[in-house]
Amino acid sequence: MQHDLPASGTQVLRGLELFSGLPEVALAEILADAQIYELDKDTVVFRQGECAEHCYALITGRVRISQSDEEGEQLLVRFISAGEMFGTVALFTGGNYPAEGTTTLKSVIARWPEASLLRLIERHPRIALNILKVTGARLREMQERLREVATQRAHRRIARVLLRLHAQAGQSTGSGEISFPLTRQDIAAMCGTTLHTASRVLTDWEKRGLLTTHRSHVVLRRLKDIQSIADEPGI
Amino acid sequence: MQHDLPASGTQVLRGLELFSGLPEVALAEILADAQIYELDKDTVVFRQGECAEHCYALITGRVRISQSDEEGEQLLVRFISAGEMFGTVALFTGGNYPAEGTTTLKSVIARWPEASLLRLIERHPRIALNILKVTGARLREMQERLREVATQRAHRRIARVLLRLHAQAGQSTGSGEISFPLTRQDIAAMCGTTLHTASRVLTDWEKRGLLTTHRSHVVLRRLKDIQSIADEPGI
DNA sequence: CGCAGTGTTGACTGGCGTCAAGCTAGGTGG
C-alpha cells in the first residue's frame, strides 16, 4: 500500500490546503508521518460508520463523499478535488465517519493517523487553523444548501448545484465544462431530488440550449441563463 | 457595555466548551482578553452579512441562529445554550457572518476579537482543537439535517427536531419538557416546512396525547412514540 | 378596548415523487 514518494515530497504537500503557509521544516516533518497510496477508480476510501482514525488529503484524482440512511436514501455531500482534505468531520471526536468516501477516478491519497496529526498541530498550530478555515467554509455551505432544500424549487437547486460544481471544478477551460463524470443520479443526490425530476429538468434545459450532456459528461453552455434561473425567486 | 466581571471569572470560563481542558494560567490570559456583557431578550448579537470580527460564547441565556435569503425565507440553524460557542463559522476566513444571532432570553455573552483569539491559539493550540471538535459535530449534524430534508416527510422531520431540541435542552427535568420558548414558526423553520404544516402535525399529535403545547411552551409526553415516528420509514 | 403576534383550520392546487415501460450507448464474450 505504501507508495514510492515523489522525489520532492514536500512540494506535493505544499499544494494541500491542509498545510498551506507552513515552513519547509514543518513539511518535512509532516511528510515523514504521511501514508501515501494510490487507489483505482470506484474504490472505497472509508466507510460510513467506520471508526474515524485518519485525516485524508487528495493529491490527484477525485473522491465522492456521500451519506446514506437506514433506508438507503442517499445524499451526495460533496466531491473532493486535488489538494483538498477530507474525512475530517469526525476528527478529534473519537467518533465514526458520518459518510462514505469513494474514488470516482484513479487517485493518489495521503493520510495521517489522528494521533500523528494531533502531535503535528501541537508543534504547528497553523495546521489547526487551516482545518478550521476549511471546516468553517464547508459548514457555511451546508447551511446554505439546507436552506435551499428547505425553501426552494427543484430546478433552482439544480441550477445552483451545477454552478457550484462548475466553480469548484470548471477547470477554467474557459468553457462551462464540468471536468469529471457526473451522472444525473449524482446531480439528483446533491440537490435532494429524484433522478426523474433531475432528468426532466436537464432535458428541458438541453432543448433550450442552456447546456449539453452526453453520458456522464456535462457542459454548461449559457452560464448567464443558468445563473438567472439560480437567482430568480419566481415560481 | 463592559460588564463587571464575576469574582472568579476563570470559573465561568471553565464551563465553556471553547476552553475545556485548559490550565488555570491559560484561563486567566483568556479572561484578560474577553469582553463580557449582558443583552436583553430579543436583541441582535450579530447580523447576517456583517464582517465577522469576533468569536462568541454564551455564559447564560439563549441565542437563536438563523439564516435568511434575499426573498426572506428563513432557516433556523440552531439554538445556542449556556456554555456553547457561536459565531465561529466565518472565523479566520475574513468573511461575513452567514447567519444572524439573536437572544431569545436575557443573556450574558463573552466574546473575543479574532486577532486576540488567534494569539491565544498560538499559545494554547488546545483551543483550536476545541473549536474543531465543535465545528465538526455541527458539520455532521448539518449533513444529517440536509439528508433528512432532502429525503424524508415533514412529520418525521418534525419528530426529529423535537427530539434533538429535547436532547440539547431537555434540562433533564426527567420530563420531556423543552426548557425554552419555542414557537411553531420556529419548529417549522428548523425542519424546513411551513407554519401550517407544523401546526397541523402538532395539533394531531396533541390530540393523540404525544405532547402538549401552550403558547411557546412544548412538553413531550410520550418520547417513545415520538421516537418511533422519527424512526419509522413508512409513509 | 383594540391591536398585533401567534396559532388553527378548511379548501384548493400543483410540484414532484412514485410506478412503470422502454430507449440508447458501450462493454463483453463468443
Place this chain on the structure above:
DNA sequence: CCACCTAGCTTGACGCCAGTCAACACTGCG
C-alpha cells in the same frame, strides 16, 4: 463483428404531500 447485457437515461401517467390562500380564534400588551 454481432448478440447480448447492463448502466444510465427518458418519458408518460397518476396521485399525494404539503405549500398557498384565506378567514377566524386566542392571548397578552399598550
